[in-house]
Amino acid sequence: MLHVRQPLQLIVNPKPLVLDVINYELCDDNTPGDEEETFDLSTKTAEILGAQVNVTVSYYANAADANTGTNPILGSYSNTSNPQTITAVLTNTITGCTSRLNFDLVVNPLPTVIAPTALEVCDDGTPDGITEMDLSLKNSEITGSNPAYSVSYYENLGDAETGASPLPTLYTNTTNGQVIYARVENTTTGCYDTTSLELIVQQAPIAFTPQPLIYCDPDNDGTGVFTLTDADAEITGGATGLEVTYHETETNANTGANAIDTTVDYFNIVQNAQTLYARIESPTIATDCATIVVLELIVEPTPQLVAPTPLEACDDISADGFASFDLTTKADEILNGQ
Numbered sequence: 001m002l003h004v005r006q007p008l009q010l011i012v013n014p015k016p017l018v019l020d021v022i023n024y025e026l027c028d029d030n031t032p033g034d035e036e037e038t039f040d041l042s043t044k045t046a047e048i049l050g051a052q053v054n055v056t057v058s059y060y061a062n063a064a065d066a067n068t069g070t071n072p073i074l075g076s077y078s079n080t081s082n083p084q085t086i087t088a089v090l091t092n093t094i095t096g097c098t099s100r101l102n103f104d105l106v107v108n109p110l111p112t113v114i115a116p117t118a119l120e121v122c123d124d125g126t127p128d129g130i131t132e133m134d135l136s137l138k139n140s141e142i143t144g145s146n147p148a149y150s151v152s153y154y155e156n157l158g159d160a161e162t163g164a165s166p167l168p169t170l171y172t173n174t175t176n177g178q179v180i181y182a183r184v185e186n187t188t189t190g191c192y193d194t195t196s197l198e199l200i201v202q203q204a205p206i207a208f209t210p211q212p213l214i215y216c217d218p219d220n221d222g223t224g225v226f227t228l229t230d231a232d233a234e235i236t237g238g239a240t241g242l243e244v245t246y247h248e249t250e251t252n253a254n255t256g257a258n259a260i261d262t263t264v265d266y267f268n269i270v271q272n273a274q275t276l277y278a279r280i281e282s283p284t285i286a287t288d289c290a291t292i293v294v295l296e297l298i299v300e301p302t303p304q305l306v307a308p309t310p311l312e313a314c315d316d317i318s319a320d321g322f323a324s325f326d327l328t329t330k331a332d333e334i335l336n337g338q
Contacts, residue, residue: 015099016055016090021048023083023104027191035082035107041073044088048101054094060087066100079105108189111149116141116182118198122289129176129201136169138197142182153197154181160194173199204289205242207280210234212296222271224299228262231295235278245279246295253277253292272299 024044026037041059048057059073060066061080066087073086083104090099116138124131135153143149153167154160160181167180178199185192210231215224228246236242245259248269252258256279260266268274274297281290 013092013095013097015097016092017050017052018090018099018101019048019050021088021101021103023106024086025106025108025189027189028107028109032110032193035109036078037107038076038078039105040076041086044103048088048090052090054092056091056093058089058091060089063087077105079107082107108186108191110191110193111184111186112144112146113182113184113193113195114142114144115195116197118200120200120202123201123203127203129203130173131201132170132172133199133201134169135167135171135180135197138182142195142197143184148186148188150185150187152183152185154183157181157194157196163192173201176201202289204291205280205282206237206239207235207242207278207291207293208237209293210278210295212298214298214300216302217299218302220301222299224268224297226266226268226297228260228266228276228295231278235280235293235295241282241284243281243283247277247279250277250292253279254290256281256288256290266297268297268299273297 021044024039024041026039028035028037030037044059045057049055058066058069059077060071061073061077061084065071066089069089083106085102085104088101088103090101092098119133119135119138121131121133123129136151139151142151152160152163153171154165155167159165160183163183166183171180176199179196180199182195182197183192184195211234213226213228213231215226217224229244232244235244245253245256246262246266247253247257247259249258259279260276276295276297278293278295279290280293281288
């Protein structure tokens, strides 16, 4: 019997290479809070393949469908859970060899944004309702002090949505009552939300520099007793609803600190003359808008009289006990040289 031998070649074809793939994350934009978004899985294909050729990628909602090759995801896909694991099957179109990998679909929540109260600041001394203000003063209120959030500000909602043309932190408003927009972004996920912020410029009360309070010093020690509230009406011009406080330093007046107790008389702490600072503000204005004016305290010395020695004169002519006297000769003695 003739035996014919035919060699059989065994070929082991490699499977497609499986690369590291990051999860597919979207922000919960369509209906915030429902944790459902529409994913275009084809955008992951280039990342999954890398430089491989002759390899296709199919996507499946679960491992069972991937095993049987049924119900591949075609086109856009809405997740059914958050997160949801997707199986990708890589198929070499020449050998038919396959590999698979998993990645998650993740819907990240939008930042929790708190609608802020208006940013109210005092005018800069020119009563035009326009002034520079620090927008970052509202960051903590808007974010609830969440350190994972960043805040930027924009003149219109369109810019806030795109992140284009952010305003400087120190911003000068264009109108009084201007509305700008804050973009709050989660620095980890990149998800953002927006809110509006009103900018209000308040006018400080009108106040007038009063005439000095003067005290006549009976013992000339340079210390006087002053009722500071005597200057209130002159300082306010008689306007009602204003609060006046007095301070020993301009710094304290500017900050409203260490107000002098005006329910009791005040004794000057600088001999003869002292400068106090009056702070005038309106309790109806939410900001600390205040006007500062100077109040001078002056202690005037009182002339000190000295009991004079007797003024003597000779009885002239009639010896009747009467004579003429020049009283002015005692002036210097009475005034003690003053």
